[in-house]
Amino acid sequence: MKFSLARQALILAALALVPGMGEAVYFRHKISWQSPIPPSELATVAQARAWGENVIWADARPDEDFARDHVPGALSLNEDRWNELLPQFLAAWSPGSCTSATEGSANS
Amino acid sequence: MSGPSTLNVQLSTRPQFPWRIVDVIVAGIFIYAGAIKVLDPVQFANDIDNYKILPWPVSVALAFYLPWLEILCGLGLIFRFLYRGALSILTALILVFTLATVAAKVRGLDITCGCFGHASQHWSFPGLTC
Numbered sequence: 001m002k003f004s005l006a007r008q009a010l011i012l013a014a015l016a017l018v019p020g021m022g023e024a025v026y027f028r029h030k031i032s033w034q035s036p037i038p039p040s041e042l043a044t045v046a047q048a049r050a051w052g053e054n055v056i057w058a059d060a061r062p063d064e065d066f067a068r069d070h071v072p073g074a075l076s077l078n079e080d081r082w083n084e085l086l087p088q089f090l091a092a093w094s095p096g097s098c099t100s101a102t103e104g105s106a107n108s
Numbered sequence: 109m110s111g112p113s114t115l116n117v118q119l120s121t122r123p124q125f126p127w128r129i130v131d132v133i134v135a136g137i138f139i140y141a142g143a144i145k146v147l148d149p150v151q152f153a154n155d156i157d158n159y160k161i162l163p164w165p166v167s168v169a170l171a172f173y174l175p176w177l178e179i180l181c182g183l184g185l186i187f188r189f190l191y192r193g194a195l196s197i198l199t200a201l202i203l204v205f206t207l208a209t210v211a212a213k214v215r216g217l218d219i220t221c222g223c224f225g226h227a228s229q230h231w232s233f234p235g236l237t238c
Contacts, residue, residue: 008193012177017173031153
């Protein structure tokens, strides 16, 4: 085709929009445009309160935020002091232990 | 009419064989990469978001759009359809991606490049650069 380079690029860019939009429609329920966390993983405050003692809270915020206020019983586990904080976190939780609130199981 | 002008026309319209091979290989890589990302746009959106350069909604939009652009340009390369435009777009994509990767490395982000979706999760950056 004898179009200029810019026009060729524009045509390709425009053509790619069609399947792109089609895919966006197809996957519209699998992804949220507002937040990276899928809606199924989000919990409301009421839900969290209902869990009560059956969950371990990991607070990934920086130390100042954690010191200022945090969920009672929450364990701090942030990027800045990851190596220091990990052992005490693992003391309370181990991989594979059931933490699903829906099953209502308590952590040992 | 004949002579130099005919020769010029021949040189510019007959693609030279070695470059055709490069075309096909590069196009094949992009089509493969694009296809993998088409199948899992959620993962790709998260990979883009990991670079922490763009806002989330833009990451989602690009996750849906870029793979198709890659596939289309790859096809353009193979079938010599809008060839120069396809080549420019792919070059631009590589350039932008390289810049983003450098930015991520400089900021100390330990992330997967996301080029080939789930398949490239464990590749190190040095390996990828090679």
